[in-house]
Amino acid sequence: MIVDAYEERLLVTSDSHLGSFFxxxxxxxxxxxxYACTNQYNVCINGDGIDVLHTSLPKIVRETANFLREFxxxxxxxxxxxxxxxxxxxxxxxxxxxxxxxxxxxxxxxLTSGEKRIRIEHGHLYDPFFSRHPxxxxxxxxxxxxxxxxxxxxxxxxxxYGVLKYQYLGKLIGKxxxxxxGLTQHNENPPYIEAAEELARRGFDAVIFGHSHNPGITPLNxxxxxxxxxxxxxxxxxFVEINHGETSLKPWPVNSSTGG
Amino acid sequence: xASPFLxxxxxxxxxxxxxxGEKGAEMFIVQEGKVIVTRQVAGTEVFLATVGRGDxxxxxxxxxxxxxxxxxxxxxxxxxxxxxxxxxxMKIRRDPTFAFEMLQHMSRRIRYLDDQLALIMESEKLSxxxxxxxxxxxxxxxxxxx
Numbered sequence: 001m002i003v004d005a006y007e008e009r010l011l012v013t014s015d016s017h018l019g020s021f022f023x024x025x026x027x028x029x030x031x032x033x034x035y036a037c038t039n040q041y042n043v044c045i046n047g048d049g050i051d052v053l054h055t056s057l058p059k060i061v062r063e064t065a066n067f068l069r070e071f072x073x074x075x076x077x078x079x080x081x082x083x084x085x086x087x088x089x090x091x092x093x094x095x096x097x098x099x100x101x102x103x104x105x106x107x108x109x110x111l112t113s114g115e116k117r118i119r120i121e122h123g124h125l126y127d128p129f130f131s132r133h134p135x136x137x138x139x140x141x142x143x144x145x146x147x148x149x150x151x152x153x154x155x156x157x158x159x160x161y162g163v164l165k166y167q168y169l170g171k172l173i174g175k176x177x178x179x180x181x182g183l184t185q186h187n188e189n190p191p192y193i194e195a196a197e198e199l200a201r202r203g204f205d206a207v208i209f210g211h212s213h214n215p216g217i218t219p220l221n222x223x224x225x226x227x228x229x230x231x232x233x234x235x236x237x238x239f240v241e242i243n244h245g246e247t248s249l250k251p252w253p254v255n256s257s258t259g260g
Numbered sequence: 261x262a263s264p265f266l267x268x269x270x271x272x273x274x275x276x277x278x279x280x281g282e283k284g285a286e287m288f289i290v291q292e293g294k295v296i297v298t299r300q301v302a303g304t305e306v307f308l309a310t311v312g313r314g315d316x317x318x319x320x321x322x323x324x325x326x327x328x329x330x331x332x333x334x335x336x337x338x339x340x341x342x343x344x345x346x347x348x349x350m351k352i353r354r355d356p357t358f359a360f361e362m363l364q365h366m367s368r369r370i371r372y373l374d375d376q377l378a379l380i381m382e383s384e385k386l387s388x389x390x391x392x393x394x395x396x397x398x399x400x401x402x403x404x405x406x
Binding site for chain 2: 001003107108110117121125194195198199201202203204
């Protein structure tokens with residue numbers, strides 16, 4: 001299985017949750033690919049690109065078949081290399097996706113760009129709940145999906161719960177979840193920062209995760225490295241632009257003519 | 261927040277990290293710089309590999325508690341992360357993809373050695389029977405039992 005790659009120009013996004021009842025990223029993702037083709041970037045979908053937990057069979061077949069056809073077209077005609085790292089919402093699609101020729105399926109990617117080493121990984125392995133109780137998390141995610149279908153704002157309540165859990169409970173037990181960043185105050189959950197820190201100490205200049213839906217940047221390893229999270233297409237999507245080793249986090253313009 | 265027990269060490273160009281035959285209880289990940297790996301063969305120092313940023317070495321001594329099978333020396337100014345035997349499991353728990361990379365590294369090495377063996381067999385014109393006879397005279401390493 002390939003985990004090492006060399007790319008000078010790559011765009012990374014994650015958590016488009018195609019097929020989900022309440023995340024319509026299909027048009028936005030196609031425009032994202034068009035942007036990549038026009039500007040000669042290869043692309044990495046860093047997990048949960050397709051969602052099998054928040055969907056029905058007819059919906060996922062309808063959406064993903066079209067989308068994967070577009071993938072194939074981009075890969076063949078525009079010669080864009082598409083990496084797909086597996087997340088927790090698409091883990092059972094691994095073999096199905098592997099059969100779609102143009103996708104390079106990877107568990108994670110150790111990317112060399114310029115002189116820099118960059119780790120691209122979905123990040124679900126560092127989710128304490130997923131790593132301890134994957135079946136329960138799977139069941140609760142499906143249940144949460146049903147609630148969101150009935151009452152969409154529930155997703156915002158769930159996100160707020162995540163922030164409160166790590167911010168305020170964290171402060172009480174002496175673990176602050178806030179990290180200063182060049183972009184915003186990054187409210188990333190500490191387990192992901194700890195995991196990114198472990199990776200940075202292995203000689204990575206940047207670590208890119210998705211999964212937590214908390215976009216932002218956090219310095220690592222005494223400012224020698226950076227952690228990036230590309231958020232999700234449920235809210236404002238972000239992408240990491242890698243250009244000859246230089247990495248930057250940018251919002252994808254959802255409501256503009258190029259957006260979703 | 262990173263493992264406080266993992267030890268960062270710096271070496272100047274030419275410094276020895278460890279020597280063939282010595283006891284070792286640590287493996288190393290290269291954070292910065294390069295390390296050259298050599299081994300004594302019939303009294304001559306033979307180059308085996310150069311290990312760069314993000315790669316690791318010294319894992320054989322940690323996994324098997326046997327003396328070092330090669331000598332490692334810093335090629336540039338180098339910073340290494342040392343992982344002791346007991347810490348390896350903790351490292352794998354905190355960073356499971358490290359275990360995947362170690363297995364991939366070992367698998368690559370086995371494939372390389374298989375290819376080398378095939379080349380030697382071809383160049384020495386060793387038959388299957390001769391190879392089996394050679395194998396029978398050398399002992400395959402067994403699991404240590406108390």
